[in-house]
């Protein structure tokens with residue numbers, strides 16, 4: 001077997017970082033999906049804005065939550081268990097500035113620290129944000145964030161290890177149009193505008209369900225935010241916000257991942273906690289590819305209906321389009337579809353690199369680094385677009401693979417479970433950034449694997 005995977009993956013291993021997977025068995029059973037990584041972490045940052053304690057419920061046990069918890073704690077926020085399992089209470093009464101070393105020691109692997117800017121400026125008049133981590137799936141610049149903060153009146157100084165921000169005259173409402181409906185930049189504007197003086201108008205905002213849930217959190221805290229047609233959000237700044245009590249939106253990215261695992265391994269998985277509304281777009285594609293699903297009040301059953309699966313053309317996009325975080329496990333399933341499928345990645349410029357390892361496992365995937373012209377497109381062509389052309393069905397066989405990033409890593413584990421033979425998957429620790437109790441869930445679904453490193 002050859003060692004394949006992204007060159008960007010690290011080679012350092014800790015216990016639980018290497019799996020030996022014996023594939024070829026369907027995944028069958030139930031998994032529970034808790035709060036969304038991409039909401040819970042932002043709601044935790046929002047707690048900084050409240051003058052009384054906040055309670056967040058259904059907080060997932062993932063690495064990104066641990067990172068944000070540590071960052072809150074170094075800023076003097078006390079974090080304790082709430083009144084039910086999975087709930088956390090954040091008390092900002094003793095919030096304070098932290099020094100560079102403390103912040104840097106805790107921020108390394110995540111992109112969430114950038115969202116501390118507005119709340120820290122309101123609370124302390126200054127903020128230091130170290131160089132950001134997160135998955136290496138493109139350049140991932142922060143220009144939209146910094147431009148927005150400057151519009152609010154923040155002074156941004158770039159330093160060798162990060163950026164220092166101050167607001168000598170306080171922050172005021174602003175008129176901002178994002179060049180692209182960025183999730184993070186929209187959150188940045190929301191978290192800053194709610195306590196800025198005056199009204200903020202944000203145009204070309206992201207409207208993902210996680211953003212709407214964050215707006216819900218902020219409204220519970222006393223914010224005045226209206227969501228208008230055509231991606232416009234108005235925020236009337238208020239002088240004071242209080243704590244919230246909120247149950248996080250479920251993690252629709254995790255739900256979609258398990259749905260694709262059922263497709264790829266020809267299994268049947270009940271995803272408890274998944275809801276239809278936030279997954280409408282995914283469910284349409286799931287059905288077109290030959291999956292079937294049953295929606296209940298408690299969750300959604302996912303299974304393969306067509307044998308073999310059917311090819312599709314998918315373009316990733318901002319909400320309500322097909323999420324960029326859904327394409328990786330879908331591509332694993334598409335290797336088992338009869339015919340040619342095309343996946344256009346339009347959100348990030350480097351999010352198809354993970355497919356190289358699938359090729360080593362027997363998949364027929366050709367990546368066009370500059371996308372494909374010609375065919376009818378629903379999503380406007382973006383300069384950074386790539387396209388993967390997947391021809392199937394191709395049997396997959398075991399290989400030694402190195403996880404490159406969170407979603408790509410999940411896809412590798414599913415590919416190894418669908419493949420005949422044994423695979424060794426390294427660097428799986430990254431998957432803990434976004435998938436709660438990952439090994440326990442695999443075991444509950446009947447996966448045959450050992451932790452070997």
Ligand code: EPU
Pocket residue numbers: 037038111112135138139140141142143144145146180181182183184185206253323324325347348349406407434
């Ligand atoms: N962009 C810029 N400048 C900026 C910000 C973004 O050019 O200042 C570009 C990005 O490079 C990218 C596009 O805008 O091409 C969209 O990025 P966005 O800001 O929307 O992404 P993000 O906020 O950094 C969040 C999620 C991602 C998810 C995207 C898209 C979190 C912590 N991360 O990232 O989740 O893919 O939105 O929905 O919320 C994941 O969960 O694995 C993950 C990567």
